[in-house]
Amino acid sequence: MIYRSAQILARTLWPLIGRVHVEGLHHIPRKGPFILIANHQSYLDPVIVQAVVPRPIHTMAKSTQFNSATAGAVMKTLKSYPVRRFEIDPQAVRLSLRILSEGHGVGIYIEGERTWDGRLQTLRRGTLRLILKAGAPVVPCGISGAYHIWPRWHHRIKRGNLTLRFGEPMRFPALHTRRERDAALPETQRLITSALTSLSGAEPAPW
Amino acid sequence: MALSDLLWACPDCGEVGAIGPEGSCTCGVVFSRGRGGHIDARYPDGAVVERTAAEWMDRLPAPEELLERAAAEGEPFRRAHVLAQEVVGSANVRGGGRFLNRIERYGPAVKGSLSLTRDSAIYETLDAGGTARTWAFEDITAVQGSSNTLQIKGRGQPLVSFRFLDDSIFLWELLLHAALRDFYRRTGRGEIVEFQPRVTTDR
Structure with a gap:
């Protein structure tokens, strides 16, 4: 109920910032688990993705965003859950798999942090491993325009247009051993990078 | 930023x-x-x-080029004023009737300096008798660039989060990555493929 209200609020207020163009929303499965993988251009990304996707998305978010009671309460209301990024975090993986096994959608910004210069950063291998462990359909989402509205290096939002392009669900089999997952990492990384660059128009960063 | x-x-x-x-x-x-x-x-x-x-x-310029230039001028390669916060504990986060995860709790912010050398990163507080923390590169387990902080985790040490007062956080992240890559190559440990959640090589 609160999540739905937040969606309506975001959709109502967004015209103050600019227009949102959405393509391929029909690629979000109507039922069953899915992993939504997006590039990360600005703080606005999760707000707008959750506002337009009809099904609730449980978004993995960095643990520091739960440090204050208020921010933590907002994050939980928006169905976010924390991940500790400076050490291997089995609980974040367990919870992601549990949410998927309950038939829900999990959202992950696979670069791990907002882009500095608009380009796509290296994908996090931990997330790729999670994808290969879960075996759930992966819906790639390319975000473009958000960087021009609020780049990481500037504190002010400028009006602008944002485009969300959802791609066809990608199927990766659930692999049961770490060895199998490690062997499949390079190809998985190549396929998802290719999907995100093509959907967002962002080139891969050189670092 | x-x-x-x-x-x-x-x-x-x-x-x-x-x-x-x-x-x-x-x-x-x-x-x-x-x-x-x-x-x-x-x-x-x-x-x-x-x-x-x-x-x-x-x-x-490429970060590797900066390191080469700095090495010619002597150590430290770079020093910056920082506000440092150490993780002092953790707290459980629950939501929707279930346990979500543990999150880290930070101690007070302390002013100090962070230096980068050929084989280590060194943090010193500005207080008289201030403590120093040195991370030899072989003991660094993760380097994490966050929104406006750079976080370093050492083996058996708490995570320390740095906010840069007079230098670029992005430059420090790139330099630390380049210095760690160089150290791993020099010492025959392989090519680093990931800096978090754990420094990992291709071996």
Whole structure:
């Protein structure tokens, strides 16, 4: 109920910032688990993705965003859950798999942090491993325009247009051993990078 | 964060750390946000050049090149004033009737300096008798660039989060990555493929 209200609020207020163009929303499965993988251009990304996707998305978010009671309460209301990024975090993986096994959608910004210069950063291998462990359909989402509205290096939002392009669900089999997952990492990384660059128009960063 | 966090060197004169938080370089060029996420450079003769952030970034020196230059001048390679916060504990987060995860709790912010050498990163507080923490590169388990902090985790040590007071966080992240890569190559440990959640090599 609160999540739905937040969606309506975001959709109502967004015209103050600019227009949102959405393509391929029909690629979000109507039922069953899915992993939504997006590039990360600005703080606005999760707000707008959750506002337009009809099904609730449980978004993995960095643990520091739960440090204050208020921010933590907002994050939980928006169905976010924390991940500790400076050490291997089995609980974040367990919870992601549990949410998927309950038939829900999990959202992950696979670069791990907002882009500095608009380009796509290296994908996090931990997330790729999670994808290969879960075996759930992966819906790639390319975000473009958000960087021009609020780049990481500037504190002010400028009006602008944002485009969300959802791609066809990608199927990766659930692999049961770490060895199998490690062997499949390079190809998985190549396929998802290719999907995100093509959907967002962002080139891969050189670092 | 400021434009000087992104443009940690001047794309025009190449001087590292020459751009102030307001975007002015000591060479006279003033950088500012242009259309959307584009960046304008205003030259002393009045000419204005607009490029994307990525195009400007491609004109900056490679971090490896900076390390080579710094090595020729002696250690430390770089030093910056920082506000440091150590993780002092953790707290459980619950939501929707279930346990979500543990999150870290930080201690007070302490002013100090962070130095980068050929084989280590060294943090010293500015207080009299202040403690020092040294991370030999072989003991660094993770390097994490967050929104406005750089976090270092050492083996058997708490996570420490640094906010840079007079230097670019992006430059520090790139330099620390480059220095760790160089250390791993020199010591035959392999090629680093990931800096978090754990420094991992291709072996």
